[in-house]
Amino acid sequence: MKMRTLFASILSIGMLAISINASANEPIQPIKAAKVTNPEMVELGKMLFFDPRLSKSGFISCNSCHNLSMGGTDNIKTSIGHNWHQGPINAPTVLNSSMSLAQFWDGRAKDLKEQAGGPIANPGEMASEHTLAVEVIQSIPQYRGYFAKAFGSDKVDIDRITTAIAAFEETLVTPGSRFDKWLEGDKKALNQQELEGYQLFKSNGCTGCHNGPAVGGALYQKFGVFHPYETKSKIEGRKAVTGKDTDLNVFKVPTLRNIELTYPYFHDGEAETLEDAVKIMGKLQLDREFNKKEIDSIVAFLKTLTGEQPDIKLPILPPSNNSTPKPVPF
Amino acid sequence: MKMRTLFASILSIGMLAISINASANEPIQPIKAAKVTNPEMVELGKMLFFDPRLSKSGFISCNSCHNLSMGGTDNIKTSIGHNWHQGPINAPTVLNSSMSLAQFWDGRAKDLKEQAGGPIANPGEMASEHTLAVEVIQSIPQYRGYFAKAFGSDKVDIDRITTAIAAFEETLVTPGSRFDKWLEGDKKALNQQELEGYQLFKSNGCTGCHNGPAVGGALYQKFGVFHPYETKSKIEGRKAVTGKDTDLNVFKVPTLRNIELTYPYFHDGEAETLEDAVKIMGKLQLDREFNKKEIDSIVAFLKTLTGEQPDIKLPILPPSNNSTPKPVPF
Numbered sequence: 254m255k256m257r258t259l260f261a262s263i264l265s266i267g268m269l270a271i272s273i274n275a276s277a278n279e280p281i282q283p284i285k286a287a288k289v290t291n292p293e294m295v296e297l298g299k300m301l302f303f304d305p306r307l308s309k310s311g312f313i314s315c316n317s318c319h320n321l322s323m324g325g326t327d328n329i330k331t332s333i334g335h336n337w338h339q340g341p342i343n344a345p346t347v348l349n350s351s352m353s354l355a356q357f358w359d360g361r362a363k364d365l366k367e368q369a370g371g372p373i374a375n376p377g378e379m380a381s382e383h384t385l386a387v388e389v390i391q392s393i394p395q396y397r398g399y400f401a402k403a404f405g406s407d408k409v410d411i412d413r414i415t416t417a418i419a420a421f422e423e424t425l426v427t428p429g430s431r432f433d434k435w436l437e438g439d440k441k442a443l444n445q446q447e448l449e450g451y452q453l454f455k456s457n458g459c460t461g462c463h464n465g466p467a468v469g470g471a472l473y474q475k476f477g478v479f480h481p482y483e484t485k486s487k488i489e490g491r492k493a494v495t496g497k498d499t500d501l502n503v504f505k506v507p508t509l510r511n512i513e514l515t516y517p518y519f520h521d522g523e524a525e526t527l528e529d530a531v532k533i534m535g536k537l538q539l540d541r542e543f544n545k546k547e548i549d550s551i552v553a554f555l556k557t558l559t560g561e562q563p564d565i566k567l568p569i570l571p572p573s574n575n576s577t578p579k580p581v582p583f
Numbered sequence: 584m585k586m587r588t589l590f591a592s593i594l595s596i597g598m599l600a601i602s603i604n605a606s607a608n609e610p611i612q613p614i615k616a617a618k619v620t621n622p623e624m625v626e627l628g629k630m631l632f633f634d635p636r637l638s639k640s641g642f643i644s645c646n647s648c649h650n651l652s653m654g655g656t657d658n659i660k661t662s663i664g665h666n667w668h669q670g671p672i673n674a675p676t677v678l679n680s681s682m683s684l685a686q687f688w689d690g691r692a693k694d695l696k697e698q699a700g701g702p703i704a705n706p707g708e709m710a711s712e713h714t715l716a717v718e719v720i721q722s723i724p725q726y727r728g729y730f731a732k733a734f735g736s737d738k739v740d741i742d743r744i745t746t747a748i749a750a751f752e753e754t755l756v757t758p759g760s761r762f763d764k765w766l767e768g769d770k771k772a773l774n775q776q777e778l779e780g781y782q783l784f785k786s787n788g789c790t791g792c793h794n795g796p797a798v799g800g801a802l803y804q805k806f807g808v809f810h811p812y813e814t815k816s817k818i819e820g821r822k823a824v825t826g827k828d829t830d831l832n833v834f835k836v837p838t839l840r841n842i843e844l845t846y847p848y849f850h851d852g853e854a855e856t857l858e859d860a861v862k863i864m865g866k867l868q869l870d871r872e873f874n875k876k877e878i879d880s881i882v883a884f885l886k887t888l889t890g891e892q893p894d895i896k897l898p899i900l901p902p903s904n905n906s907t908p909k910p911v912p913f
Contacts, residue, residue, distance in 0.1 A: 339912075565897040
């Protein structure tokens with residue numbers, strides 16, 4: 254028995270070495286499964302993520318625009334907010350978002366915790382206020398119990414609410430894609446077209462920005478390096494954060510993980526298909542005119558980046574009671 | 584071993600007999616767990632229930648207003664529809680709805696299948712059209728595969744879509760409430776106040792309408808038997824279906840199962856608390872003026888009707904592709 258364990262350990266180390274070897278020279282690394290250190294915190298965060306009572310109307314939750322049934326997005330060009338407000342920007346996926354250098358397209362929030370507070374109080378999104386959101390959650394004794402389990406005391410404040418949501422979001426990673434299997438040594442995981450697509454993706458320089466485990470998210474880049482991007486969108490990108498003219502149209506490079514699920518594409522959502530997106534990116538960012546065969550191969554490769562989607566048990570939310578502030582939908 | 588099995592069987596039969604005995608003379612019967620005969624159909628129905636692509640905007644799914652995290656309702660007075668349309672009526676819970684004699688507050692749909700087609704094509708709800716909804720689902724090969732598994736062929740039409748949704752909804756029952764445990768013989772399942780509440784509920788005649796396993800849903804009744812109900816709502820009730828003046832303000836008696844979760848109450852959602860609802864129902868329907876102690880006891884009893892909520896694994900929806908009709912949110 255001991256010998257067998259020892260043998261298995263040696264075998265594991267050997268396989269790990271092969272696995273590290275296989276992806277060591279690639280610009281993309283496999284995604285690792287999430288490590289949960291505080292399951293009570295994650296569970297609380299999941300409830301809050303699904304709870305529309307964080308919005309003024311009682312109708313919009315984090316999951317409304319970062320729908321975990323649909324790649325962590327809403328799959329519409331720009332999001333619908335309170336009172337059917339037409340949002341200015343395409344909702345980025347929440348999947349693997351913990352790997353980004355900052356949050357939002359313009360990176361104006363330094364992490365998921367800071368991000369989570371934004372939409373709750375944005376009049377065009379959930380349209381609540383932090384004080385109101387706290388009042389709602391605090392009024393519910395079951396929630397206070399969950400806060401006590403997660404934080405050690407039942408105090409509810411916006412810092413704790415966003416901390417819990419961020420803790421849940423950190424678990425929303427998608428390992429196990431076919432591309433990751435290939436990286437880890439399973440050479441049959443990709444077919445010829447997909448491999449050709451990956452070679453094109455590398456040789457043309459897409460990996461200059463789309464690299465690392467999230468295949469993006471690690472840097473800012475101007476959208477329109479060689480040619481300007483034409484759009485009706487008034488979004489300025491990083492300039493809105495730094496005030497610098499040189500940051501106009503500079504955005505956080507989006508992750509390409511699960512890109513098959515997170516359509517439509519770009520900050521204005523104007524690219525409806527992956528083929529369109531690849532063609533435009535090639536032209537604007539790399540001054541390349543990809544032909545149809547090249548585009549099809551790159552798209553085939555991109556579709557191998559779809560990972561295992563988070564296994565979510567729908568939370569049952571504790572009910573409001575007579576002292577809970579009521580939603581104001583109209 | 585055989586003796587033990589025999590003994591266990593005798594014991595089970597004995598307990599069953601006690602159980603039947605315990606609830607035989609009560610006007611309310613326990614809820615039975617759902618029997619799933621076609622799991623592929625139920626799984627498909629779950630996907631469709633959660634799929635916002637059945638709406639014009641791509642934003643509203645069945646679960647938006649019949650939220651399974653919140654007792655199968657939206658917990659707002661009247662529902663939000665396409666373009667933030669203010670719905671005319673309070674969304675009834677989907678939980679245990681299969682036990683109703685008909686669907687909608689006015690019973691205009693004979694069953695869940697017929698009901699499911701309504702909101703999809705209602706301009707003030709999901710605002711799609713049946714042909715468009717079919718086109719969307721049909722364009723997705725993975726969905727066609729699920730239809731093949733559920734129905735034996737991959738044809739997609741509105742009849743099959745609504746059949747599958749109804750099959751899923753039929754599984755949304757909530758057995759195991761404390762009241763059901765009491766009915767089944769566990770006399771410690773209710774405390775003194777809850778028992779007193781149940782006695783008041785029976786002795787005052789509430790069980791005249793709120794009876795059976797769903798504690799409602801089995802008949803139509805005029806809202807305002809002794810005194811008229813005052814409301815700004817223009818909803819006519821059964822009159823809208825039958826055309827008869829005598830059916831004005833006649834509604835399907837709502838289920839009281841999970842009533843703690845399905846606030847606010849009445850077809851116009853104007854009763855915010857269970858205490859208000861009990862007081863008004865006592866006065867209007869029974870000509871009783873319940874005192875505070877009586878109301879509190881009845882409310883305590885009603886809260887024992889909260890059953891085990893459905894255990895739902897969030898479905899991962901198959902992505903749209905280049906041929907899928909695009910949502911039109913704005």
